[in-house]
Amino acid sequence: MVKLRLKRIGKKRAPFYRIVAADARVNRNGQYIELVGTFDPLKDEVKINDELVLKWLKNGAQPTDTVRDLFSKQGIMKAYHEERVALAKTNKDSKPAQAAPKKAAPKKAAAKK
Template sequence: MAVKIRLQRFGSNKKPFYRVVASDSKAPRDGKFLEIIGTYDPLIDKVSIDAAKVTKWLDNGAKPTDTVKSLFRKYNVLNK
């Protein structure tokens, strides 16, 4: 099973809110996931991610998507 760290979209029209989750790469975007890692709210530009969970999943072989990778870089998630 290939695991991806990716975003799940929540919220209503024009008011998105995202969860950062670890999920099977074959699962649908808003479908089944393995663990919630954090949240991202682009409207107020706020990120809340548990760095310990991220490092655990990266050590186990999970691959972050390009968008999640840019969020990690922008908010220095792995440097804490």
């Protein structure tokens, strides 16, 4: 499973994070698949590539709680949910309505002789 999470690269008492797409089995500061943004908590500065984040979310990547909060503040989660609702609506409208299967009339028991 791919997760969108923080990777710490700052030194002691000077945190700085990269927002990355990484395999959930890899440790926090280990290998990652793709860099999607940065977060500086001391300056409260967030830089995110919206297109990459939406691509990963569409492909099933799960953001961690902290990353989800950062995305929400940037409006990315709202855009993602609106896109999913619009997609679901178009899929629902494009499917032809299927008639409910008719129930067969119960068979009468054969008369005993």
